[in-house]
Amino acid sequence: AVGEPILEVAGLTKRYGGVVAVDDVGFTVPAGKIMGLIGPNGAGKTTCFNMISGAIAPTAGTVRFLGEEIQGRKPHVGALKGLTRTFQNLQVFASTDVVGNVYMGRYRKGRAGIVRGMLGLQGREQYAHEEIAREVLEAMRLGDVAGSGASDLPFGRQRMMEVCRALASEPALLLLDEPMAGLSGKERDMLAALLRRLRDAGLTIVLVEHDVAQVMSLADTVAVLDDGVLIAHGDPETVRNDPKVIVAYLGTD
Numbered sequence: 001a002v003g004e005p006i007l008e009v010a011g012l013t014k015r016y017g018g019v020v021a022v023d024d025v026g027f028t029v030p031a032g033k034i035m036g037l038i039g040p041n042g043a044g045k046t047t048c049f050n051m052i053s054g055a056i057a058p059t060a061g062t063v064r065f066l067g068e069e070i071q072g073r074k075p076h077v078g079a080l081k082g083l084t085r086t087f088q089n090l091q092v093f094a095s096t097d098v099v100g101n102v103y104m105g106r107y108r109k110g111r112a113g114i115v116r117g118m119l120g121l122q123g124r125e126q127y128a129h130e131e132i133a134r135e136v137l138e139a140m141r142l143g144d145v146a147g148s149g150a151s152d153l154p155f156g157r158q159r160m161m162e163v164c165r166a167l168a169s170e171p172a173l174l175l176l177d178e179p180m181a182g183l184s185g186k187e188r189d190m191l192a193a194l195l196r197r198l199r200d201a202g203l204t205i206v207l208v209e210h211d212v213a214q215v216m217s218l219a220d221t222v223a224v225l226d227d228g229v230l231i232a233h234g235d236p237e238t239v240r241n242d243p244k245v246i247v248a249y250l251g252t253d
C-alpha cells in the first residue's frame with residue numbers, strides 16, 4: 001500500500017581496505033514515492049545501489065525489501081521479488097531491435113516461460129512477453145521505433161528504451177542510476193514527467209542523479225551522501241536549505 005515501507009536500509013556499510021565507501025547509511029523508502037539519492041562525486045551513491053540490488057555484498061548492515069532481508073544475496077533474489085535497476089552506463093543490445101531490447105526486461109518472467117514451454121505453451125508465452133514489450137514502448141511514446149536497430153537510436157531515446165526495459169519487468173521498486181546523464185534539457189523534463197506519471201500509478205522509484213534541480217522538483221524525499229555518510233534526508237525543501245548540504249556542494253568548511 002502507498003506509504004508503507006517498501007525498502008528499508010539500515011547500518012549499510014562498505015569498506016574497501018582503508019576506504020569507507022559507504023558508512024552506516026540508513027533510510028526508508030515508502031511505497032509509491034520517489035526518493036532522490038544525491039551527493040558529490042565519489043560520495044558512495046552507486047555503491048549503495050550495488051548493495052541494494054545485490055551486485056555487491058555489504059561489509060555490514062541490512063537491506064530489507066518488501067519485508068525480507070536481501071543483503072548479500074544475488075541480484076536475482078531481489079529481481080524475482082520486483083526490484084529492478086538500471087546502470088550508469090547504457091546497456092544496449094546493439095544486435096537486436098528496440099522491442100528486442102525491451103523484451104530482455106521480461107527475462108525473469110521468461111524463466112517461468114521455460115516451464116510453460118515444456119508444457120507446450122512456449123509460443124504463446126513468448127508472444128505475450130513481446131506484446132508487453134510493445135505496449136510499454138507505446139506508452140512511453142517509443143512505439144514508432146520499436147522495429148529500429150537499438151544502436152541506431154539517438155542517445156536520449158536509448159536511455160528511454162532502457163527505462164522501458166526496466167518497466168517491462170513490472171517492478172515494484174525501480175532503481176535508476178543517473179538516468180538523466182547525457183540527456184538534453186527537454187529530454188530531462190520528459191523523463192521527469194514520465195517518472196511522475198509512474199509514481200502516481202503506484203511505482204516506487206529511487207534515483208541517483210547529478211542534476212540536483214531535477215531531483216529537487218521530482219522527488220518526494222531526498223537523501224544526501226557525502227564521503228560515504230548520509231548527511232541529510234527529508235523533503236526537498238528542508239534538504240535544500242540544510243547547511244551541511246550547502247557546504248558539501250560548495251566544498252567549503
Ligand code: ATP
Pocket residue numbers: 016019020021022039040041042043044045046047048
Ligand atoms: P559518482 O557520482 O562519481 O558516480 P558515487 O557517489 O556513485 O560517485 P561510488 O562510485 O559509490 O560513488 O564510490 C564511493 C567511493 O568508494 C569512492 O571513493 C570510490 O573510489 C570507492 N570505491 C568504489 N568502488 C570501489 C572498489 N571496487 N574498490 C575500491 N574503492 C571503491
